Amino acid sequence: MSARIIDGKIIAADLRSRVAGEVERVKREHGLTPGLAVVLVGHDPASEVYVRSKHTQTQAAGMASFEHKLPADVTQHDLLALIDRLNHDPAVHGILVQLPLPKGLSTEAVVNAINPAKDVDGLHPHNAGRLAAGLDALSPCTPLGCIILSKTVHASLEGMNAIVIGRSNLVGRPLVQLLLNENATVTIAHSRSRDLAALTARADLVYAAVGRPEMVKRDWIKPGATVIDVGINRIPREDGKTRLVGDVAYAEVSEVAGAITPVPGGVGQMTVACLLVNTLRAACAIAGLPKPAV
Numbered sequence: 001m002s003a004r005i006i007d008g009k010i011i012a013a014d015l016r017s018r019v020a021g022e023v024e025r026v027k028r029e030h031g032l033t034p035g036l037a038v039v040l041v042g043h044d045p046a047s048e049v050y051v052r053s054k055h056t057q058t059q060a061a062g063m064a065s066f067e068h069k070l071p072a073d074v075t076q077h078d079l080l081a082l083i084d085r086l087n088h089d090p091a092v093h094g095i096l097v098q099l100p101l102p103k104g105l106s107t108e109a110v111v112n113a114i115n116p117a118k119d120v121d122g123l124h125p126h127n128a129g130r131l132a133a134g135l136d137a138l139s140p141c142t143p144l145g146c147i148i149l150s151k152t153v154h155a156s157l158e159g160m161n162a163i164v165i166g167r168s169n170l171v172g173r174p175l176v177q178l179l180l181n182e183n184a185t186v187t188i189a190h191s192r193s194r195d196l197a198a199l200t201a202r203a204d205l206v207y208a209a210v211g212r213p214e215m216v217k218r219d220w221i222k223p224g225a226t227v228i229d230v231g232i233n234r235i236p237r238e239d240g241k242t243r244l245v246g247d248v249a250y251a252e253v254s255e256v257a258g259a260i261t262p263v264p265g266g267v268g269q270m271t272v273a274c275l276l277v278n279t280l281r282a283a284c285a286i287a288g289l290p291k292p293a294v
Helices: 008-030 047-059 076-087 107-113 124-132 141-150 172-181 196-202 267-287
Strands: 035-041 064-070 094-097 161-165 185-189 204-209 226-229 233-236 241-245
Touching: 008 047, 008 141, 008 196, 008 267, 035 076, 035 267, 047 064, 047 267, 064 076, 076 107, 094 267, 124 172, 141 172, 141 226, 141 267, 161 172, 161 196, 172 185, 185 196, 226 241
Parallel strands: 035 064, 035 094, 161 185, 161 204, 204 226
Antiparallel strands: 233 241
């Protein structure tokens, strides 16, 4: 029996459609156009692709999109000055600084400079702290997408055993908090964890976010478990080109899992869609409006 494929393209398209509907409603009822500002420093090709995608999808959802491209040698002072202007710009409700930043710039200082109410990446310590305390907060987009994908398989995650492999501030740690808020029982594993395969084999929900190609094998997975693969790794092909794979050995794990996300076409599709959700939520919160229905 092969696993059900969790199609991130379809789920993300549905989410974007619902966001667009809510954007149209708040425009009509309140004269509010949510606005997202994306700051790109330098010329990293992968980052440029992401930024173009965000710009296109933001506009498609009916939001205002503001792009700020800065040279790689921009000073910390000038970058922080731009963020300060965006913090005070009433047309901007979400601010995202594309990471990683070029060497010489402090990611921590940049993240901390963003107004927490506009922190649609969910990385500011204010939002991270609220999330850890179980309070309403802007959550990082990729973990939020992981939860939404999981709930297309399970109506409720309550009481389920979940394991998160990876403890980054961008994915692993916030994902644990979101799972706790769903009343799941959570294990967080990492490079120092002992007998990772045995830990993983107990889980109903497996989230792989370590950046190691095809690390999670078939015998790690409890039959019928739901597997969410956050990894995006480029590995060489025989013809000298490269291909994308996740942190999960997809072909063999698909034979035992109940449901699984592909790479590409899974979690990655959800990240930008959840960025739109966060921007809409931020706009409504800043305007003192009720939380939107997405």
